[in-house]
Amino acid sequence: MSHEQRFLRPNVIVEPLVDRFYAWLHTVAPVQASMNLAFRQLPNLESYLQSPQMHVAASNNPDLRGGYFINIAEERADEVRDLVAAIKRDRAPMLRFAEAVMRADALVREEAAGFDLTPLYPRLPDELNGVVEIAYDTGNQPTVRFMEPLAYRSGAYAEQRQSVQLSLEPGVERPFVLSTPRLPGPDKLDLDLALRHGGLDELFAARLRPTTVARLREALEVPDEQVAQLERLLTDAPSQSEDRHIEAGGRVRYYGHACVLLQSPDAAVLTDPFINCDTNSTGRYLLNDLPDHIDLALITHGHQDHTVLETLLQLRGRIGAVVVPRTSRGNLCDPSIGLYLKTIGFNVIEADDFDEVELPGGKVTATPFLGEHCDLDIRGKSTYWVELAGKKFFIGADSSGIDPVLYRYVRADLGRADMAFLGMECDGAPLTWLYQPLLTRPVTKKMSDSRKLSGSNAEQAAGIVTELGAGEAYIYAMGEEEWLGHIMATSYRPDSYQLQQVEVFLGWCADNGVKAEHLLGQREWRW
Structure with a gap:
């Protein structure tokens, strides 16, 4: 049976880890990873050990969603204690x-x-x-x-920290990735491999092409006692969607959050790839709906919901190049996204503002990104202008319209946008929620609360659309999709300021002849 043809199941969860914590830019890039480990993750683990019950209760309190609480049952506290000891010894x-x-x-x-x-x-x-x-x-x-x-060549970087945990989607939300480490379990396959390991590409290629258990065992260095866990992840039938390619015209598909696929018969561009595995929920596109080859993946910035390694790793063998913004080279709060992704095996193109990247039948131009980063000197952020299949698209992500004249320059250089995709998380988390471990001097709560991870409000979004001359404007779902809660951990009510501002913006669009929607789940445009 080890030589029979197998495919990777569509509902496999892939979690890249470092010292059992979810891997993202600030936990892998060595300077920032050291700061996070010393000043957030380790103190958080020690806090848990003092009161596991408090952490678990807080983790399950909807009012504290997204807080730094460890959601691990008290009976597993000894495993957390062992993790603390290992970190202090090995790191x-x-x-x-x-x-x-x-x-x-x-x-x-x-x-x-x-x-x-x-x-x-x-x-x-x-x-x-x-x-x-x-x-x-x-x-x-x-x-x-x-x-x-x-x-990356110093004692601050250790590939031995890295591993990948695989499991099947249980149909319930995973613990929040910024706080809760992933412990081993009988239903999980833990691969002690560096994130750049080629065996991972062999595994994820099995979504498209059949493989065998024997071949994967060798590629992934799976020991005998874990073969059963590997076999559970495989099936004998492919699951790729038949309509993942197009033969004429153009197509745009919205995959949730800030992830948009732009397609022609000759090329495909994917923005901020963030696609969770298959669950029983409906009304969304999955990894199986992606084309077999993606020419360019565009990364707008390094936050954990836009540079999502669990999705990128699964697509590494299918992406021609990942386009990332060039950073400031050495600023503590601005780690290089390009260096991070290159180190773990991606083909990377770093782009400055108005750099162009060609693709079959079109091109991508990097454009400026304003605000959203708590007023820190972070330059590793970019919006994009995509020209494909006869249309022009503005990919705005979380860029703010605090100075709409910027977008007047974009239009003067690149023309009028047919479709603009924007973020309107206009009351984001405060400075210390994400950046506290990197702050070498404390800030007051009042300072932190005044400096937020906020995108455009209604007036600012209207300014962007006006200056770009966009005929259509689409606001992406700001963590509202239920299957992304493990990373987003957002909780909106009908009266939430963010949703109220979206409604104000949609009203403005209706009054000004701009076709507009607040996206959620999936959406397709064809021409």
Whole structure:
């Protein structure tokens, strides 16, 4: 039976992990991963051990959804205790690196007073030697810049942290990925493989082409005692949709959240890939609906709901290139998305504003992205202008219309948009919700609450559409799809400010002759 043809089941959950925590940009990129491990994940685990009941109760309280509570039953507390011990033992270099970042920041803040910085280099912590540069900006403010490629070669980066956990969709929401580590279990297959391991491509290719258990065992280095878990993930029938390709014209499909597929007979472009596995819910497109080859995957920014590794890993062998925004090279809060994805095996194109990437019968142009990042100096963010199958699309993601004149420049350079896709999470999480582990100096709650992960409100979205001259505008579902709760953890009520603003914007569109919708689940356009 090990040599019979098998396909990967459509309802396989894929969770890339680092030290049992869900892998995303800030938990893999070495500088930021060290800070998150030392100043969020480890303290959170220790808090859980002090009161498992409190964490579990808070995890199941709808009013605390998205909080940093660990949803692991108290009877498994010893496993969490073992995880804490392993992190302190095996990740000591990362923990020292994080402490060194804090000490270096304090040194520079206290000693750099506008004079020569050379005397400070011998006083830097040993963990940062050769990895950082100290500099002043033109306002005479000192800063520490990280040489990221070297950080990937330092003790702050360990591929041994990485693994992939596979299981079958149980039909219930997974625990929130930013807080709850994934423990092993009899119904899970844990692969102790680096995320760049080629065996993963062999596994995910089995969605399209048959393989065998024997072949996968070898490719994935599956031990004898886990073969049964591997076999549970496989089936003898393919599940790809027959209409995943088109033969004429153009097509756009909305897959949920900010994920849009733009297709012609010759090319396919996928934005912010975020497609959960098959569950019993209906009214949405799945991985099986994607074409066999995707020319370009466009990443707008590095947040965990836009650079979604559990989806990207499954598509790595099918994507020609991933287009990502170029970052600021070394800013603590702005890790390189390109370097992150290259390190784990993707073909990456880094784009600055107005760089062009050709594709069969069309092109993609990177365009500026304003706001949404809590007023931090983050440059790794981009909107995109896609020209394909005779139409022009603006992919706005969470970019804000705080200065609509920007989009006037975009239109002057690229023309009028036929369709604009925007985000309107206009009352997002505060600064410390996502960035607290990276803050080298504390901020007050009042400061944090004033600086949010917010996209456009109704007035700002209207400004974008007006300046782009867009004939159609579509607001993506802002975490409303039930199958994305493990990453989004959002809770809206009918009277939520965000949904009220969407309605105001849709009213504005109706009054101004702009065809508009608030998307949810799936939608298709053909021409």
